[in-house]
Amino acid sequence: MHGRTHERQIVADPAAAQSAARWRARDLEVLWHPCTQMREHPDILPLVPIERGDGAWLLGYDGRRYLDGVSSWWTNLHGHAEPRIAEAIARQARTLEQVILAGFSHAPAVELAERLLALAPRQAGRAPLARVFYADNGSAGVEVALKMAFHWFRNRGEPGRTKFVALENGYHGETLGALAVGDIPLYRRIYAPLLAEALFAPSPDAYLAAPGESAEACALRAADALADLFDRHPGEICALILEPRLQCAGGMRMHHPAYLRRVRELCDANGVFLIADEIATGFGRTGTMFACEQATLAGPGGQEGCVAPDLLCLSKGLTGGFLPLAAVLTTQSIYDGFLDDSRERAFLHSHSYTGNPLACAAALASLDIFGSDDVLVRNRATAARMAALAAPLAGHRHVADVRQAGMVVAFELTRDGARDTPFDAASRVGLHAYRAALARGVLLRPLGDVLYWMPPYCIDEAQLQLLASVTAEAIEEATACA
Numbered sequence: 001m002h003g004r005t006h007e008r009q010i011v012a013d014p015a016a017a018q019s020a021a022r023w024r025a026r027d028l029e030v031l032w033h034p035c036t037q038m039r040e041h042p043d044i045l046p047l048v049p050i051e052r053g054d055g056a057w058l059l060g061y062d063g064r065r066y067l068d069g070v071s072s073w074w075t076n077l078h079g080h081a082e083p084r085i086a087e088a089i090a091r092q093a094r095t096l097e098q099v100i101l102a103g104f105s106h107a108p109a110v111e112l113a114e115r116l117l118a119l120a121p122r123q124a125g126r127a128p129l130a131r132v133f134y135a136d137n138g139s140a141g142v143e144v145a146l147k148m149a150f151h152w153f154r155n156r157g158e159p160g161r162t163k164f165v166a167l168e169n170g171y172h173g174e175t176l177g178a179l180a181v182g183d184i185p186l187y188r189r190i191y192a193p194l195l196a197e198a199l200f201a202p203s204p205d206a207y208l209a210a211p212g213e214s215a216e217a218c219a220l221r222a223a224d225a226l227a228d229l230f231d232r233h234p235g236e237i238c239a240l241i242l243e244p245r246l247q248c249a250g251g252m253r254m255h256h257p258a259y260l261r262r263v264r265e266l267c268d269a270n271g272v273f274l275i276a277d278e279i280a281t282g283f284g285r286t287g288t289m290f291a292c293e294q295a296t297l298a299g300p301g302g303q304e305g306c307v308a309p310d311l312l313c314l315s316k317g318l319t320g321g322f323l324p325l326a327a328v329l330t331t332q333s334i335y336d337g338f339l340d341d342s343r344e345r346a347f348l349h350s351h352s353y354t355g356n357p358l359a360c361a362a363a364l365a366s367l368d369i370f371g372s373d374d375v376l377v378r379n380r381a382t383a384a385r386m387a388a389l390a391a392p393l394a395g396h397r398h399v400a401d402v403r404q405a406g407m408v409v410a411f412e413l414t415r416d417g418a419r420d421t422p423f424d425a426a427s428r429v430g431l432h433a434y435r436a437a438l439a440r441g442v443l444l445r446p447l448g449d450v451l452y453w454m455p456p457y458c459i460d461e462a463q464l465q466l467l468a469s470v471t472a473e474a475i476e477e478a479t480a481c482a
């Protein structure tokens with residue numbers, strides 16, 4: 001299987017190559033691509049026109065196939081063109097494609113809300129998440145959560161609570177509100193003059209642990225710094241936003257779940273809402289349905305439970321990776337804070353396509369697959385295979401860290417395999433690794449010099465082996481001349 005794949009990549013089909021070249025040329029005449037310095041296309045950065053998707057494969061017009069090692073920006077769950085989701089969308093499209101969600105309702109929006117609330121993390125002794133507000137992408141979902149938190153305190157007569165706390169190295173999207181609580185300089189710095197000022201607390205990132213310090217001790221040290229930050233701003237903060245367990249865009253950095261437990265306590269003690277951004281971590285990506293579940297917490301009566309946020313942001317995998325949709329889950333108490341005779345006290349936020357029926361139908365079909373295919377259980381076996389295949393790479397002379405959270409494995413590349421010897425950014429090791437992997441039929445999209453695996457859940461043994469062997473070759477090739 002593995003050998004055949006390589007063979008397939010080498011045999012060039014001239015007609016297919018021509019077809020790909022034509023699409024590439026037409027694209028470069030009219031499109032402006034996301035997250036791309038367009039000047040690098042197509043020579044420094046290849047541009048690959050894709051004709052079809054099939055499971056973990058992307059099939060190019062060039063006649064080649066590419067293993068999607070990053071689930072197409074972390075969206076795909078059960079494979080590309082998954083027939084059950086495709087069918088659910090088609091059925092819904094023939095029934096009701098879209099209807100205004102103000103003053104009107106439809107079954108997919110209601111059913112999806114019911115099911116998301118039933119699935120949401122539950123904290124013993126705490127009122128459950130009870131309401132769902134839809135938006136159409138992750139950034140828009142974050143905007144909704146931030147605005148809701150701020151507005152709730154206004155309605156309550158606490159207009160002084162205007163600040164948000166976010167974590168260093170966090171990421172919450174690209175719109176101005178979401179960028180304001182993000183801390184990735186590459187995306188943020190240029191727009192800084194436009195952004196509302198947020199307060200940043202140290203990241204609990206275990207990669208930043210002091211020599212000899214455990215991941216848990218590192219997390220608790222970050223929580224102590226957060227406590228100090230809260231102390232310095234009494235009555236000024238409305239919410240804290242974080243990515244539980246895994247800071248994805250920040251380089252797949254992982255932290256101990258003890259951090260989330262402490263954060264929950266600190267937010268409660270300071271009357272601050274906790275916003276969990278599970279846009280990337282949700283729907284099984286880190287091993288549990290939601291990452292919050294890994295921060296276990298016994299209830300007052302000793303009952304089992306986990307940390308629950310006041311607001312939970314979901315998107316990316318929500319529709320199985322088929323359509324853009326976001327959901328913000330909130331408590332009844334937040335919802336109740338907007339009930340009033342005045343329209344101004346209502347949450348008037350809206351998007352034209354709020355709760356689009358096609359997207360909701362896709363999400364329902366994706367949730368069905370979790371049940372029918374026992375996805376979380378199957379993923380445990382896949383994650384164990386990923387761990388085994390990643391382990392040999394830990395010894396590579398340029399690999400400073402191999403870390404895993406469920407269906408995510410990350411490899412941190414440095415000059416001599418120590419944490420404090422990063423590659424010179426100008427040597428663009430990540431880009432070289434990207435090209436090396438792509439030439440071998442695997443889509444890896446490093447974050448800086450961090451390579452990672454975040455494959456569709458349907459990835460099989462042969463594909464995992466291809467992913468691992470190509471990653472090893474890409475690391476070798478990219479670091480050889482750096």
Ligand SMILES: *Cc1c(COP(=O)(O)O)cnc(C)c1O
Nearest residue numbers: 137138139171172173277279280
């Ligand atoms: C991707 C992402 C977002 C933004 O979602 P978009 O749909 O790209 O706007 C927000 N938060 C996290 C944690 C993400 O990974």
